[in-house]
Amino acid sequence: MAKNWEIAQFREKQFWDKIYLEKNIDIKSHQPVGIERGLEFLFKTLNRHRVKLNFLNNKNVADLGCGPTGLAFGLNFLSQNSYLNRTKIFAIDPLIDYYEGYDLLKSNERLSLINKKGENTGLIDNSLDLVFSSNAIDHVEDPQQVIKEVRRILKPSGQFLVSSHVLYRVYSGIAPIFKYIDKNHPHHFSETYLKNLLEKEFERVELTYSATMIEDNADLSFYRISRSATLIQGIKRALSNYVLQTVYFSCE
Numbered sequence: 001m002a003k004n005w006e007i008a009q010f011r012e013k014q015f016w017d018k019i020y021l022e023k024n025i026d027i028k029s030h031q032p033v034g035i036e037r038g039l040e041f042l043f044k045t046l047n048r049h050r051v052k053l054n055f056l057n058n059k060n061v062a063d064l065g066c067g068p069t070g071l072a073f074g075l076n077f078l079s080q081n082s083y084l085n086r087t088k089i090f091a092i093d094p095l096i097d098y099y100e101g102y103d104l105l106k107s108n109e110r111l112s113l114i115n116k117k118g119e120n121t122g123l124i125d126n127s128l129d130l131v132f133s134s135n136a137i138d139h140v141e142d143p144q145q146v147i148k149e150v151r152r153i154l155k156p157s158g159q160f161l162v163s164s165h166v167l168y169r170v171y172s173g174i175a176p177i178f179k180y181i182d183k184n185h186p187h188h189f190s191e192t193y194l195k196n197l198l199e200k201e202f203e204r205v206e207l208t209y210s211a212t213m214i215e216d217n218a219d220l221s222f223y224r225i226s227r228s229a230t231l232i233q234g235i236k237r238a239l240s241n242y243v244l245q246t247v248y249f250s251c252e
């Protein structure tokens with residue numbers, strides 16, 4: 001359980017507000033995500049999990065910890081424009097009602113917005129074919145409970161496709177210190193620690209891709225970092241390039 005979850009969530013709202021409400025482009029270092037970048041993110045994530053788009057047709061698919069412009073954002077666009085056939089999308093996030101204020105995601109017959117924590121989604125047992133979770137498992141209050149909940153709502157043949165920032169192995173021994181440096185994340189996993197959590201609920205857990213931070217996030221390029229609001233913020237973000245990587249797991 002994470003004691004600092006509420007603080008992290010407060011910061012999460014501040015972060016998105018700056019971009020989408022205040023349209024405060026510090027945030028010169030972070031760019032708003034429009035549908036073009038949303039789709040790029042979706043296809044990149046599908047590739048890294050080795051999932052083809054047409055595999056999602058006729059499936060019940062969730063995005064857990066979806067944020068305002070995460071995978072559900074791109075999936076909804078594709079569904080609304082007939083690139084997906086009868087895919088039902090469940091966008092789960094305890095801030096989803098809040099994010100609705102940004103006018104990016106609106107529920108419709110194929111998209112359900114679920115304002116719940118991933119620890120207790122309220123969805124029925126064995127009801128989903130795929131659950132994605134991108135950059136969210138280290139933001140939740142109780143990661144093991146979330147993984148257990150995902151196993152419960154997935155059909156027995158279902159897949160959990162989860163990606164997360166993790167510390168490079170060399171820093172894993174000093175993981176407890178990171179919560180004082182980086183208050184936006186309640187957890188700082190190593191790849192092995194996260195894999196062990198997943199293996200408690202899933203028989204097969206396969207690492208399908210690992211990416212450096214810059215490879216995955218243009219906002220961490222040195223040009224964008226140099227435009228951070230404060231020097232400290234810039235230094236922290238530059239360091240994250242050397243301390244963290246992103247791992248993609250496929251769990252069955």
Ligand SMILES: C[S@@+](CC[C@H](N)C(=O)[O-])C[C@H]1O[C@@H](n2cnc3c(N)ncnc32)[C@H](O)[C@@H]1O
Binds near residue numbers: 064116117119140
């Ligand atoms: C860094 S954002 C990632 C958003 C999105 N997945 C993306 O890749 O753009 C992390 C998200 O996790 C959500 N989150 C935090 N705690 C959660 C929980 N207990 N269950 C589900 N989502 C949670 C936050 O509200 C936030 O929207």
